[in-house]
Structures are given as structure tokens and as C-alpha cells.
Amino acid sequence: MRILFSLLLLPLAGFTQNLTLSGHIRDEKHIAVPYANITLKSSKDSSFNQRAVATPDGAFKFAGLAKDDYKILINVVGFVSFEQSVEVDRDMELPIINLQDEVSQLAEVQITTIKPKIIRKIDRVEFSVENTVLSSANAWEIVKRAPGVQSGGGELSLRGSKSILVTINDKKVYLSGDELKAFLESTGGNEVKSVEIITNPPAKYDASGSAVINIKLKNNLQSGYKGSINSSHTQGIYAKSNFGTNQYIKGQKFAAAANYTFGNGIFYNEISEITDYVVQQQTWYNTLRRKNFRDAEHTYRFNVEYTPDSLNTITIGTNGYIAKKNHALYLIPTAIYENGQYKYSFDTRNERTTPRSNKAYNISYEHRFSAKESLNLNADFTKDLNRADQDISTIYHVADSYFGRFKNNNDQQIRLFSTQLDYRNNMPLFELESGLKYSKVNADNKQDFQQYLPGSFAADPALSNTYRYDESVLAGYIGLHKEIKNWSLKAGLRAEHTATLGNSSQQQEMNRQSYYNLFPTFFAQNKLNDSHTLGLSYGRRISRPQYSYLNPSKTYFSPNSYLVGDAKLKPAITDKLSISYAYKGNYRAEAYYSYEQNPTIQLPFQDNVNNLLIQKVTNIPGNRYYGIDFSANFQLAPWFTIDLQAGPNRVESSFKLSDGTMLYNRTNSLNANIDQQYIISKSDGFSANVNFSFTTGGIQGPAKVSSMSSLNFSASKKLFSNRAEIGLMISDVYRGEKMTVSSNYADQRNSFTYYGDTQNIRFSFKYNLGNNALKSKALKGKTSEQSRL
Structure with missing residues (x-):
């Protein structure tokens, strides 16, 4: 461990150069052009991108440069973009740069709607949606359409695994389940530049999660002001609405970016269950109808960036999700049949108040020693408050009808702190990335259970509990990247030491764990020629349980149904291997294999x-995934493109029964996605999209999952010289996203069908303010341990 950390810090003593490049900018009348945005890029290092803003007299200067070939780009509203190559081998001042006036006015510039692009990189696939019809959707719909991603039961999965780390701008989103879906639904597609699908994340990323879905928000390279207001209305079984605004302003040294969305509506889902109790020869039928009322849901992000010079950047930000008025009503009618004959029934009413707030604060500092060397230090703090107070009453319809009632109040508070140091140096022999990270989590959960007695409630100590969970992770990583002729090689090693302590008052026991893991990664890509490319990747990952899953308390939905966690859950370790082949960038095949040891699942029992x-x-002991992914892109006409993704896969899962017998569950399946993009009128900014996806089924441990499919339409139209855009989306046209999960083994005979109000129609409107030519500033996302909330 000490040797690894020494290697991580050794490059910090490297030698760097400190050359300068300066100049002045004038217009055609030789008048200074103030506050022009200047970008300096290395011709050899694609990751180097240094920015500066011209002073009021048109001067600019870059410092800390190494000897290299560069490109200088200048963008300012009202002038033609400027680009020039320059070789820096000493301190240099460029000749005066004269910009040409732009003939057309801003409002006359046509923003062309183009199809989403799929960009294959050595370690990820990037799904670019900027300026496409999907920009009128929301982040949830965009992620669902990304290559290889599947959705069912309100959850995302990738190659059969649901252990996915969702990040925004490489920072983990501190929400999961319904809250994650609501958060992404409130994030407008106009903010999203692209979605990265990283099935084998490199060493720089936290080792948590079997794969990473990274949502990249738009970048900005220009000074000025840009804003927008947007709204949407979604009509399914019930209605949902969002209203939001984006604001961005950038000066010479300061930049500020903000986003706020207000949402309300009813989020509905329905679960129909059938359970056969063979010994009693009874069959129980019930339908859980859940209406979650989100009367005032606030989502916000705010960042301030200060760049005192071209070498240093300080960023301070906050983001949050506040929904203090959330409440819900669950209605659960249950009918019981014995030997096929109706016996009796009961109706359960679950009234819930579910306020939640998630607030995060972050600060980061970046120092660039030179064009090829940089150091980044950041710290994040998050406080998550989640309360679920339930009042559950049941009326039993029998000969002597009677009434039962109890309350279950659950209060959860989680505090997360993390700090990380990242160092990058593009040295002559290879490009180096290394870093250290420390994170600390404190989770407190208090459950108060009360039984109803005639006239009052009385506490039930046997079902009440206080649970505390503490976790700390110390990590370090090192990664190397090298280009050798037609080869691209990338390798990394991440080390993590984890210490946890769980303490349950009800069970009067402490669960302490301490473990150390190494996570190697390797990528190789060989461009055989202009048409053929081969690739190979290997990586190891860890999936730690959600914090709520570690709580052994029982959370009741009805008198006969509850959820229970396990304080002794183990983390899952996954090894992944894949081989890929690409032809001319339009056709690709990838064969993959992964083995997941000790995965955590939520299983009906x-x-x-x-x-x-x-x-x-x-x-459960383990899962194995095998498969081949095929993808192709066809430009059938200038206005018509089709993207196809399909592939067979096999999943093998093992499960240990209560008597120690090992049960093996296996299935072969096929999934596919067909995405069609139409440019109906390029000059009018009118485009449309048709998407169809399906999967033939799968497994969850010993349970089997049914087939699902979805048909979706969307269209968008620019208005008012591109100042505005209207959008229409029709999702899950025939309710094909219904999912049935069935268990039929040993003495288990149960199944449930889930439907999440996915059949809906969505109208959206967006109006741009300020300088419509500016790109939105990338807002700092969230960090590390939060997808487990």
C-alpha cells in the first residue's frame, strides 16, 4: 500500500516548462475587441484545453506552456471564428490578430437538428444528443435510449446488471430509485451534451458499481450571458408538470451557472401479486396501487468559477433536491381463495408522508503547471434527510368484520464527506493519471413502530429499532496511457481499503468489516487500417450495498407484506472481459463476459x-453474464438515419436455499433497439424520432423476469428564429414496459406484475434568453457514495 501511494505522488516532482504566449485582438477597423474568448489546444495532446479572456484593450496571455505545437481559437459574437496554428519554443507574442465582422445577424443563424451520434472510444461509448430531437426530452428519457441501457420497473440495467453508478460530469448522483428517476426527469434534455456508457470504467473512477453511466452537461467557451426558461407537461394516468430556468454568465475571471426546476404531479405505479400458499391450499391475490403525490419538488444546481489567471481555477458549487411536501397513498385490496373457492378479503390503506431533502456542497481547485501537467483538489459534503411516516389501517371482510391499524415512522439521516486529489501529466513516454481519495459516511436510522389499541397507540419495542452505520474508504489509483503507432494502450490499478461498522439496537449486535481490494484495468485498441479496429478490455469492480439495505429493521407495506434488510450484506466483486471489432466506425461487434460474486438483490420470499x-x-452466490452486442448505423438518405443495436446474451445465477441446497437459474435472451431519426425540414428545424426496443426476458437470482418492449415517438420544432423550441413525445405506446417477476422453486410460488405509468404523452416548450450562440456552462455534478442512498 505504501509503495503504491509513493508511486502516485512521485510524478509531482517532475520538471515542467514555463513558456508564455501572448497577443492582441482587433476588428477590421483596428479597434480593440474586449472580452473575446480564446482557447489554446495542443496539436498532440487532445486532453489539453486552456482558456483565457481578452482584457478591455484586447490583450491576452497564456503562461506555463511547454514546447509544443498548438492551435489558437478565438470566438466572439459578431465576428467570424478565428483559428491559427503556432509552434511555441520560447516566450512569444503573436502579430496583431484582426477578426472579420460576421455578415449575418445572430437571430438568422440556423441551428440544425441532427441525429444523435454514437462515438466509440477506447474505454467507453459516447451517445451525443446535443442539438438533436432528444434535446426536447428529459435526462431520464435520454439515458433510457443510450446504447445498451435497459429500463424496467423504474430501474436502469446494463448487460443484465442493475449495479450501475450514475454520475453527472463524472460526479456521482446521491439519489437512487424513485428519487433518482424524478431527479433525471426534472433535468432538461437541453442541458445534456452526451451520455457516456462505461461498461469497464478505468482506474480514475470509484471502483463502486459494475458500470458507469455518465451524463455530460454542456460546456462553455465564450463570454457573455445566456439563459432559458422551459416547461413540460406529461399526461399519463395522472399528470406531471415541470417549470425551470437555466442561467449562465461569464466575465473575464468569473463565471456563474445556475439551474432551478419546480415540479409537481402524481407518480403512479401498480403491482399485482399472486401468492400460492401450498400447505394451506390458499391463493392470495392483491393489487398494490401506489400514488405518490409530489406537490412541490425543487431541484437546483449553482456553480461559481473564478479563474485568476490561465493556470488556476477555483470552483464552488451547491446542488440539491428538496421535496418536503411529498406524500403518498397506497391502496391494497386482497382476496383469498381456498381450493379455488373465495374465502374472504381485506382492504389495506397506507397513508404516507415522505419528505426528503438532499443537499450537496462542493469546492475544487485546479492548477495547471503547464500545457501537459495539472493538479486538481476537490472536496464534497452531502446531507440527506429521508423520512417515511406510515399510517396503515386494514378492514377484514369476514363474518365478524374487524379493523386493524398500526404506525411505522422511519427517520433516516445520512452525511457524506469526500476529498480527492488528482494529478495528470502527459510525459514523453506516456500519459500519467494518479490520485488519492478519502470518503466518510455516517448513516443514522430510527424506526418507531406503534400498534393501535382502542383509543390510542402504544409503542412496540420488538419492531422498533435504531440503526447506525459508519463507513470510510481510503483509495489511491495510478493509470498509464500510451499511443504506439496504430496501438492505443491504457492500464491502471486502483487500491481501496474499506472499514465499516453497523450497530443495531434491536438485535444488540455490532457488525464490523474491514477489507482491502485491488482493482486492475486494462484496455488495448489496434487500428489495423482505416476500416478495421480491434479492442480488448479487462476490469474489476466492487458493488457496495445501498445504505438502506444494511438496515435490518422491518418496513411494512401492509399487515402481510414488509421489506427487511441485512446488516451483514457483503460487497459484490465483478470481473469483466470484452473483445470488440469495428468496421469503418459504422459497424461494431463486442463479445463480453462478466462474473459477479455475492451480488445483492431484493427478493420476494x-x-x-x-x-x-x-x-x-x-x-446470492453469483451471476455470470455472456453476450455479444452488435451495432450498425445506416444513412439511408440525407434526411433519414437508422441506428441498430442488438445481441443475444445468457445469464446464469446461483442461489442457496434455506436447507443449504444450491439452486441454479439460467436463461438465454435477446435484446434490441431500433432508433430512426428524421430531418423533416432542415431549414425550419423540424425533426422527429421513432424508437423501438425489446428484451425477451431475464432472471433475478432464482426469479424469472418476463419479456418487455417499448415503442416511442418524438418530434421537435424550432420557432422564433431559433429562440424557442416545442417538443412532443409519446412514450410506451401500447404499455409494453409491463414487467412480470415470478418465483417457482422449492416451496415458493409467487409472482408480481409491475407497471409504472410509462404510457404517456409529453409536451415541452423552451425559450432562450440572452446570447443564443453561447453553449451552456457545465455545472458541477455530484460525487461519490450517493447512488447507494
């Missing part, structure tokens, strides 16, 4: 003695 259906969080 029936207690046949007490007639209980339990959602039990548990580890």
Missing part, C-alpha cells in the same frame, strides 16, 4: 407458516 410475503434483501 413467502413465509408459508404465517402467510407473509417478504421483500428480503440478501446476497
